[in-house]
Amino acid sequence: xxxxxxxxxxxxxxxxxxxxxxxxxxxxxxxxxxxxxxxxxxxxxxxxxxxxxxxxxxxxxxxxxxxxxxxxxxxxxxxxxxxxxxxxxxxxxxxxxxxxxxxxxxxxxxxxxxxxxxxxxxxxxxxxxxxxxxxxxxxxxxxxxxxxxxxxxxxxxxxxxxxxxxxxxxxxxxxxxxxxxxxxxxxxxxxxxxxxxxxxxxxxxxxxxxxxxxxxxxxxxxxxxxxxxxxxxxxxxxxxxxxxxxxxxxxxxxxxxxxxxxxxxxxxxxxxxxxxxxxxxxxxxxxxxxxxxxxxxxxxxxxxxxxxxxxxxxxxxxxxxxxxxxxxxxxxxxxxxxxxxxxxxxxxxxxxxxxxxxxxxxxxxxxxxxxxxxxxxxxxxxxxxxxxxxxxxxxxxxxxxxxxxxxxxxxxxxxxxxxxxxxxxxxxxxxxxxxxxxxxxxxxxxxxxxxxxxxxxxxxxxxxxxxxxxxxxxxxxxxxxxxxxxxxxxxxxxxxxxxxxxxxxxxxxxxxxxxxxxxxxxxxxxxxxxxxxxxxxxxxxxxxxxxxxxxxxxxxxxxxxxxxxxxxxxxxxxx
Amino acid sequence: xxxxxxxxxxxxxxxxxxxxxxxxxxxxxxxxxxxxxxxxxxxxxxxxxxxxxxxxxxxxxxxxxxxxxxxxxxxxxxxxxxxxxxxxxxxxxxxxxxxxxxxxxxxxxxxxxxxxxxxxxxxxxxxxxxxxxxxxxxxxxxxxxxxxxxxxxxxxxxxxxxxxxxxxxxxxxxxxxxxxxxxxxxxxxxxxxxxxxxxxxxxxxxxxxxxxxxxxxxxxxxxxxxxxxxxxxxxxxxxxxxxxxxxxxxxxxxxxxxxxxxxxxxxxxxxxxxxxxxxxxxxxxxxxxxxxxxxxxxxxxxxxxxxxxxxxxxxxxxxxxxxxxxxxxxxxxxxxxxxxxxxxxxxxxxxxxxxxxxxxxxxxxxxxxxxxxxxxxxx
Numbered sequence: 004x005x006x007x008x009x010x011x012x013x014x015x016x017x018x019x020x021x022x023x024x025x026x027x028x029x030x031x032x033x034x035x036x037x038x039x040x041x042x043x044x045x046x047x048x049x050x051x052x053x054x055x056x057x058x059x060x061x062x063x064x065x066x067x068x069x070x071x072x073x074x075x076x077x078x079x080x081x082x083x084x085x086x087x088x089x090x091x092x093x094x095x096x097x098x099x100x101x102x103x104x105x106x107x108x109x110x111x112x113x114x115x116x117x118x119x120x121x122x123x124x125x126x127x128x129x130x131x132x133x134x135x136x137x138x139x140x141x142x143x144x145x146x147x148x149x150x151x152x153x154x155x156x157x158x159x160x161x162x163x164x165x166x167x168x169x170x171x172x173x174x175x176x177x178x179x180x181x182x183x184x185x186x187x188x189x190x191x192x193x194x195x196x197x198x199x200x201x202x203x204x205x206x207x208x209x210x211x212x213x214x215x216x217x218x219x220x221x222x223x224x225x226x227x228x229x230x231x232x233x234x235x236x237x238x239x240x241x242x243x244x245x246x247x248x249x250x251x252x253x254x255x256x257x258x259x260x261x262x263x264x265x266x267x268x269x270x271x272x273x274x275x276x277x278x279x280x281x282x283x284x285x286x287x288x289x290x291x292x293x294x295x296x297x298x299x300x301x302x303x304x305x306x307x308x309x310x311x312x313x314x315x316x317x318x319x320x321x322x323x324x325x326x327x328x329x330x331x332x333x334x335x336x337x338x339x340x341x342x343x344x345x346x347x348x349x350x351x352x353x354x355x356x357x358x359x360x361x362x363x364x365x366x367x368x369x370x371x372x373x374x375x376x377x378x379x380x381x382x383x384x385x386x387x388x389x390x391x392x393x394x395x396x397x398x399x400x401x402x403x404x405x406x407x408x409x410x411x412x413x414x415x416x417x418x419x420x421x422x423x424x425x426x427x428x429x430x431x432x433x434x435x436x437x438x439x440x441x442x443x444x445x446x447x448x449x450x451x452x453x454x455x456x457x458x459x460x461x462x463x464x465x466x467x468x469x470x471x472x473x474x475x476x477x478x479x480x481x482x483x484x485x486x487x488x489x490x491x492x493x494x495x496x497x498x499x500x501x502x503x504x505x506x507x508x509x510x511x512x513x514x515x516x517x518x519x520x521x522x523x524x525x526x527x528x529x530x531x532x533x534x535x536x537x538x539x540x541x542x543x544x545x546x547x548x549x550x551x552x553x554x555x556x557x558x559x560x561x562x563x564x565x566x567x568x569x570x571x572x573x574x575x576x577x578x
Numbered sequence: 579x580x581x582x583x584x585x586x587x588x589x590x591x592x593x594x595x596x597x598x599x600x601x602x603x604x605x606x607x608x609x610x611x612x613x614x615x616x617x618x619x620x621x622x623x624x625x626x627x628x629x630x631x632x633x634x635x636x637x638x639x640x641x642x643x644x645x646x647x648x649x650x651x652x653x654x655x656x657x658x659x660x661x662x663x664x665x666x667x668x669x670x671x672x673x674x675x676x677x678x679x680x681x682x683x684x685x686x687x688x689x690x691x692x693x694x695x696x697x698x699x700x701x702x703x704x705x706x707x708x709x710x711x712x713x714x715x716x717x718x719x720x721x722x723x724x725x726x727x728x729x730x731x732x733x734x735x736x737x738x739x740x741x742x743x744x745x746x747x748x749x750x751x752x753x754x755x756x757x758x759x760x761x762x763x764x765x766x767x768x769x770x771x772x773x774x775x776x777x778x779x780x781x782x783x784x785x786x787x788x789x790x791x792x793x794x795x796x797x798x799x800x801x802x803x804x805x806x807x808x809x810x811x812x813x814x815x816x817x818x819x820x821x822x823x824x825x826x827x828x829x830x831x832x833x834x835x836x837x838x839x840x841x842x843x844x845x846x847x848x849x850x851x852x853x854x855x856x857x858x859x860x861x862x863x864x865x866x867x868x869x870x871x872x873x874x875x876x877x878x879x880x881x882x883x884x885x886x887x888x889x890x891x892x893x894x895x896x897x898x899x900x901x902x903x904x905x906x907x908x909x910x911x912x913x914x915x916x917x918x919x920x921x922x923x924x925x926x927x928x929x930x931x932x933x934x935x936x937x938x939x940x941x942x943x944x945x946x947x948x949x950x951x952x953x954x955x956x957x
Contacts (some may be wrong), residue, residue, distance in 0.1 A: 029667070468679035471646050474666035475673045476693025476744060483681075490683040573682050573724035 029479050030394050037388050037398050040381065044405040046432065048448050051420035052412065058423045059266035072267045082251060086271065089247040092163060093232040093275070096170040100178050100227045101220065103171065107320050108182035110313035113212075115305040117314070123183075125321045128328055130176045131552035133509040133526040136545040137169035138240035139538060140330040148341045150330075161243030169237045172327050174230050178223045185219020186212075191301040221286045225279040232275050233413035235512045236526075240533050248272045249512075252415050256422070256516065266423065269416040280411035328549070335543035350543040357532060357540075359523045364547055367525035370442050371507035375500040378447040378454060382499055383492070386458035387484060391470055410452035414512030421445055422516050437519040445517055446507045454499045461495035462488065490570075494563060501559045505552045595658050597622040597780050598643070598748065603652030605638050605804075612638045613649070614804045623778045625771070627791035630801035631827070636784045637752060639801070643782065644750055645669050656748070672741030676753040678733045680725040686712070686736050687721040693744045711739040714773065731762040738770070742777070749774070751783040755790060767794055788828050792816065800824050822948040825869045832875075832916055834868040835950055844868050844947065847914040852885045854942050865950035872903065874944035875918035877928055877936065886940040890916065895925075895932050904930060906938065 062068045076082055107126065111119050129137070144150050145160035158164055193215070197207045213220075235249040242250055248268060256265035334340060338347045353360025389403050409417070425436040435441045465488060473483040489496070511526045518527055525548050532541035567574060596619035605613040613635045620626050628636035641647040643654060645666035653662045661669050680689050690711055694704045712718050715735035725733050734754060741749060754770070755763045771794045774781050785791050791798050792812040800807040800815060800823075808820045819825035822833065836846035838860045844851045851868055860866055890906040893915065901919050908914040918938065920930060930936060 030665075466675075466677050466679045468675045468677060469681065471644070471666065471673060471675070472679050472740070473692075474646070475644065475669075475671055475741070475746075475750075476696070477667050478693060478696045479667075482696070487681045487683060570683070573726050 029481075032481065033388060033392050034395060034398075036384055037392065037395060037402055040385050040388070041398065041402050041405065043381075044402070044408075044448075047444050048405065048408060048412075048417075051417070051424035052408075054423040054427075055266050055269055055416065055420040058263055059270050061263060063261075063263060072263050076264065076267045076271070081246065082268070085246045085248050085251050085268075088163070088245060089232050089249070089272075090275075092166055092170065092238075092247060093228050095163075096167050096174060096231040097224050097227040099167065100171045100174045100231075101182075101224050103320060104175055104178040104182045104223065105220065106313065106316055108179055108186050110317045111183055112186040113301075113303050114310045114313045115303050116310045116317065122317050122321060125324055126179050127176050128324050129172050129174075131505060131509070131556065132328065132331075132545060132549045133511060133529060134169070134173040134234050134236035135240050135511065135526065135529050135533065135541070136331050136549070137172040137327050138165065138237045139529075139533060139542050139545060140327045140334070141165050141169050141241055142538065143330050143334045143340065143542070144326075150341075159243065161241060162245040165241035165243075166238050166245065166247070169241055170231045170234065172324065173234065173237060174227050175324070177230060178227050181219055181223040181226060182216070185216040185223070187301075188219075189215050189301045191299040194301065218286050218289060222283055225283045225286070229276055229279045229413075233272060233415065233512070235415055235515070236530070239530065249413075249415055252419065253515065256419060262423070265419055269419045272413055273411075273416055276413050276416075277411045284407075331542045332546050334539055335546050337539065340539065350539040351547070353528065353532075353540060353544060356537045357528055359520060360528060360540075360544075363523040363528040364525045364544070366439070366522055367508055367548070368551070370439060370446065370522075370524060371504045373439070373443045374446045374450075374507040375504040377443060378450070378503045379496055379500045381447065382451065382454045382458050383489070383496060386455055386462055387488065390459055390462040391467070391480070391484075391488075393470065406455045407452055409448055409450070412449075414449050414510060415515075417445060417449055418513040418516035421513075437517075437522070439522050441517050442514050442522055442524070445513050446510060447503070449510065449513045450503055450506050454502060457499055457502070458492070458495060461492050465491055493566060497559055497562060497566075501555060504555055508548055508552055508555075595655075596620060597624070597657060598782075599653075599655040600639075600643070601653045601655070603639065603642055603649045603654065605635070605642060605647070606650045611804050613642070616652070616804075616806055618799060618806065618809070620780065620782065622780055625774050625781045625783070625794060625796045627795035627798045628782065628784045628801055629786070629788060629791040629798050629827070630807075631786055634801040635804040636786075636799075636801050638804075640750055640752055640782060640784045644671055644673055670747040671750050672744065672746035672748075673750040673752065674734070674737045674741050674754045676756050678725070678730075678737045678757075680733055680737055680740070682725055685722050685724055686717065686728070689725065689736055690739045690743050692740060697744070707743060711743055714742070715739045716769070729762070730758050731766055734758065734766065735769075738773075742779075747780065749779050749781040751781065753784055753786070756785070756787070763790075770794070792828070800827060802827075819869075819946065822867055822869065822951075825946060825948070830872050830917065830919075832870050832872065834870075834916070836866060836868060838862050838864045838866055847911060848908055849888055849914070851940060851945070852942060853945050853947050860947065860949070867948050867950045869946040869948065870940055870944055872917045872919040874941060875906075875916065876939040876941055877920065877924060879939055879941075884939055885942060888938055888940075890936050890938055892930060892932055892934050892936055895930065902930070906936065909935070 059072055060067060060069060062071075107122075110116055111123060141160055142149070142165075145152050145155055145165070149160065152160075155164070160168075189212075193211050194207065197211060202210075232247075233249060235253060238245070238247045238250050239253065246254075248271060252265050252268045252272065255261045255268060335350050336346045336348070337343075338345045338349070349355075353364070357363070359366075385402065385406065389399050389406075392399050412420075421441065424430065425433055425441060427433060435444070469483060469487060470480055473480060509526055511530060514524055515527060515530070518524055525544055529541045529544045529548070532538070532544060598620040600616055600618040600620075603613055603616045604611070616635075616639060628639060630636045638647065642649040645661065645664060645668075648663070653660060655661065656670065681692070684692070687708055690708045691704050694707060699707075708721070709718075712721065715738055717732060717735055717739070720728065720732070720736075725736065728736065734757075738754075751770075755766055758766065767790060783791075783794065792815075795812055797809060798812055798815050799809050802823050808815060808824045810818075815824065815828055819828060825831050826833070834844075834846040834849075834851070836844045836849075836851070839845045839850070840862055841858070842853055844853055844866055846868060853868065889909055891909045892904060893907050893912070894905040896903040896905075901921050902925050904918045904920055906916045906918060916938075924930070928936065
């Protein structure tokens with residue numbers, strides 16, 4: 004190193020110090036904000052997951068025993084069988100859901116069939132219900148006293164068949180939405196070129212349509228696989244003797260109080276989830292810029308045979324979706340299935356069967372409301388700091404990475420991790436254990452990634468020079484954030500709030516380990532009612548949840564319409 | 579080497595300190611050097627253009643001046659104050675971006691008042707100032723419109739008004755006209771220049787459009803690969819480019835690749851070109867490139883008595899409205915071509931058309947000779 008080099012380095016360091024001294028209040032606020040969120044994510048996600056990992060190599064008394072728990076697990080035939088069962092279910096569900104959703108989405112995007120908006124709305128139904136609902140409906144349809152039991156020709160609905168059908172219902176909207184996006188982003192000019200060259204429709208389908216949508220299809224498949232392997236509600240209700248990983252965790256922890264073994268199963272469940280998360284990330288990276296800004300939107304031309312065929316398919320699918328929901332609704336009003344088919348409201352008197360009946364519903368409302376409000380505030384600030392912050396690139400990078408983790412962690416695993424971390428009395432945060440706070444925190448973390456990415460996308464569309472302009476006019480960043488970014492993002496803020504609310508209403512997996520009698524939630528009540536055989540009451544409570552979700556969705560729609568009307572002068576197209 | 583003549587010119591007002599002094603500014607992005615030891619003085623009230631192709635470092639330099647992206651090393655002084663490590667909020671400038679960066683949810687009025695409201699100026703004064711600025715940029719009456727209701731040109735005027743509202747000491751323009759269509763761009767060019775002149779505000783504009791730079795700037799800083807290639811008035815840059823790079827970037831130019839055959843003479847294909855003293859630094863056998871602008875190719879004086887006259891064949895004629903661009907080739911040699919711009923009169927007088935023959939001359943005073951580095955444009 005020459006003397007000149009040394010002085011250059013010294014100068015650079017001095018500049019850095021001068022800049023640090025000069026950064027002023029604004030940057031300190033930014034630093035404080037990012038640091039606070041990073042600390043929160045570490046405390047409420049990273050540390051609990053570490054506690055789970057630690058638990059898996061300890062015995063019941065907390066002594067380190069290496070991989071003995073794993074040895075025990077893999078030597079138990081019953082438990083290992085669950086892995087095979089889970090994979091079987093996940094693979095079949097993935098294939099079935101993807102094929103159905105692809106055809107449905109194809110109908111919505113590439114044909115001239117009527118009622119497309121209605122079909123799209125119908126396809127969303129399952130999102131509004133807990134995953135327990137389709138399972139309960141299937142029992143009414145195909146169970147021992149089922150309405151159309153004969154259709155199964157002697158096969159039992161309690162087991163893989165039931166799990167798969169209910170799972171397809173529950174996963175369908177998620178997969179369908181990804182497929183619609185994948186099929187919408189296409190360039191009409193490709194089809195015109197193929198047409199001009201006289202290409203046969205089949206060849207067009209396999210050389211243009213499929214390759215254009217392939218990333219979306221892979222992404223949808225990954226989502227389907229993850230959701231079906233990690234869902235707990237469906238196999239719990241309709242699984243019968245067919246054990247899967249998700250129910251094993253529950254049995255080990257809640258049934259046998261074997262926490263170490265629960266931790267081991269949790270880690271096993273984490274593997275496919277993390278794996279599919281990585282595939283999805285990889286695919287999403289490749290997907291960028293598939294569509295150039297010059298692309299011409301595709302407008303389907305009428306084609307009688309194709310339109311009729313897909314219209315018929317969509318009707319069948321809609322009948323299936325509405326049928327499942329309708330069955331649960333119907334069953335909730337029947338006095339005593341199948342012996343007394345008269346209608347009654349008695350099953351909605353939840354307090355008669357469960358001391359925390361209606362109160363659990365109000366707990367759910369409170370929890371979902373808090374999750375939506377607190378969640379959206381953190382998500383907005385977090386995404387803003389990641390996207391628009393100018394200093395501290397390292398800390399922002401760490402935060403962004405942490406924000407991606409919840410996507411890969413199944414709810415059950417997160418819930419379990421919370422038990423291990425927060426139930427220890429020496430943890431200063433342990434007072435929140437068993438309260439509403441831990442339910443809200445857990446739910447916000449559980450659904451953080453999607454909310455974060457949605458908000459990030461919205462913020463990315465805002466001119467990145469606003470901060471520069473603001474600084475040149477000597478207006479602090481937070482002022483511009485409140486006066487400009489928040490109003491522009493209002494539709495997305497509302498979207499994220501609705502997403503958090505509906506998910507908080509319907510989720511079972513994470514919170515099933517964390518509720519106390521005082522903070523029991525409606526979806527948990529459904530689970531308990533079904534457990535003790537009060538199936539009609541379980542169906543009724545499911546319907547109350549659905550009604551709440553629908554109400555919130557409609558309110559959201561009206562709010563959006565109002566917002567668009569009020570801001571029509573500047574909101575030329577909705578974000 | 580190529581930078582020195584320009585650098586000397588910039589310090590012509592010796593004695594007084596320049597309004598903005600940029601000293602050895604270097605900016606690294608990882609291993610990539612975006613700016614290398616840039617030194618430059620900008621005087622009060624001056625309109626300076628940073629001109630260069632994308633990726634040449636011109637925007638990086640502007641952002642360093644604004645404090646939006648700090649330089650890796652080097653110092654910047656504004657009115658003698660060292661602002662090298664000062665955040666943008668504590669510097670004194672207004673900025674306009676290519677994207678306008680107008681706040682879409684605020685009216686024109688609120689956009690312009692954005693920086694004023696924060697300064698605890700009383701409401702009446704703010705309104706008066708906003709009206710004054712609206713008047714200045716010719717948008718009186720648009721106060722309550724939202725940016726979405728304005729055309730691109732109008733939006734850029736609002737952005738300009740917003741930047742000027744707080745009466746900053748320096749105006750920075752980052753490709754302000756690039757997003758507009760040709761007609762609007764031309765009109766706004768004049769308006770902005772007029773405005774700048776009447777306000778006397780020191781202005782730096784980044785652009786890749788040479789026409790914009792030539793027509794607006796008092797001085798142009800031509801940049802390439804993170805270095806300043808040349809600094810000078812538009813006329814200097816156009817008439818006396820210091821390198822083939824600058825010659826190529828500004829205006830149309832013929833590049834004739836050849837060899838020095840003896841002092842003052844270049845052989846380009848079969849043409850023997852007599853060049854001025856400007857080529858005195860080259861030795862026999864050096865690879866050089868001879869440059870001449872298309873409009874400098876002469877026809878009227880192309881008598882055999884004068885040096886550098888050649889018989890050419892007309893390969894193609896491109897009609898460009900007020901003049902014609904003519905592609906000439908040395909008779910019988912389709913690989914030795916020359917582009918010339920001729921007025922319509924000249925076209926008529928000499929019956930210039932495709933396939934005809936034509937005698938032309940390359941006036942010695944108009945020729946420029948550079949070393950042929952093998953890079954850059956091929957004729």
